[in-house]
Amino acid sequence: MDRYQGTWLMIRDANTYCSPEFIEFQNDEIIHFELLEKTNNGLLEKKQHFIEKLSETKHKFVSKSRIRMYRMGKKLTVISDTESISEDIEFLTDYERIEPTKTNLTDKEIEKLRFNIEWNGEFGPLVFNTCLDSPAIQEVNKRLKRKGQKFVLEQLQGTYFASIYDNGNRQTLIGIKEIDEEKAVLFGFPETPYKVAAKPIR
Numbered sequence: 679m680d681r682y683q684g685t686w687l688m689i690r691d692a693n694t695y696c697s698p699e700f701i702e703f704q705n706d707e708i709i710h711f712e713l714l715e716k717t718n719n720g721l722l723e724k725k726q727h728f729i730e731k732l733s734e735t736k737h738k739f740v741s742k743s744r745i746r747m748y749r750m751g752k753k754l755t756v757i758s759d760t761e762s763i764s765e766d767i768e769f770l771t772d773y774e775r776i777e778p779t780k781t782n783l784t785d786k787e788i789e790k791l792r793f794n795i796e797w798n799g800e801f802g803p804l805v806f807n808t809c810l811d812s813p814a815i816q817e818v819n820k821r822l823k824r825k826g827q828k829f830v831l832e833q834l835q836g837t838y839f840a841s842i843y844d845n846g847n848r849q850t851l852i853g854i855k856e857i858d859e860e861k862a863v864l865f866g867f868p869e870t871p872y873k874v875a876a877k878p879i880r
Contacts, residue, residue, distance in 0.1 A: 681739065682732075685835060686773035690850050691868035694771075698841075698851045700724055700834075701773055706732050708747075713848065720785060722834040743775040744872065774866055778836030780856035788838065789831050793862050793876035798869065804840055804862065804876055806831050840864070 682703035690698070700711045708731070711724035736748040753767045781788070793804040802810075809816060811826040819826050825846045832841045838854040855863040855873060865873040 684775045686775050689772040745773050747771045776837040779838040779854045792879040795876045797874050
């Protein structure tokens with residue numbers, strides 16, 4: 679198999695502020711895609727965003743399904759209201775190849791499942807279509823007429839995603855490699871382990 683073949687999900691980290699993005703490789707081109715805001719019954723649609731040359735982009739394969747791109751950019755450090763420092767810096771961005779999710783469940787059956795995610799010592803629930811914010815934050819959101827955070831089940835090319843929405847806007851995609859009533863294997867994390875097995879909430 680061509681090591682560049684397929685569609686690749688951009689992996690977001692704490693310093694990534696752009697919308698979810700995918701790339702595909704064609705000849706010497708890296709084609710970047712962004713997602714349309716609305717889905718068709720949970721099906722994501724992508725549209726071409728921009729193109730760059732693969733031969734002019736520094737990159738390496740972290741594994742057969744993960745590629746790392748290195749790009750130059752600027753880091754701005756604010757010292758005061760009137761003073762800041764700008765420096766050239768090399769940024770890295772990982773992309774992971776998506777593959778159809780292994781499952782025998784329907785969309786509705788998946789949405790009813792409840793899991794606990796443990797990643798790098800942190801725990802959190804994977805529960806679809808339910809506000810993830812604490813009761814106190816939910817009260818603040820009500821006063822501000824703001825929607826909270828929640829997971830929404832979405833799909834692209836046979837791959838399911840637990841999409842994190844905040845105030846009605848899609849922020850991050852967590853890929854689902856496989857899922858059944860006993861476990862959910864998730865991918866798309868910025869640091870090792872790049873995938874985790876979530877356990878059901880009993």
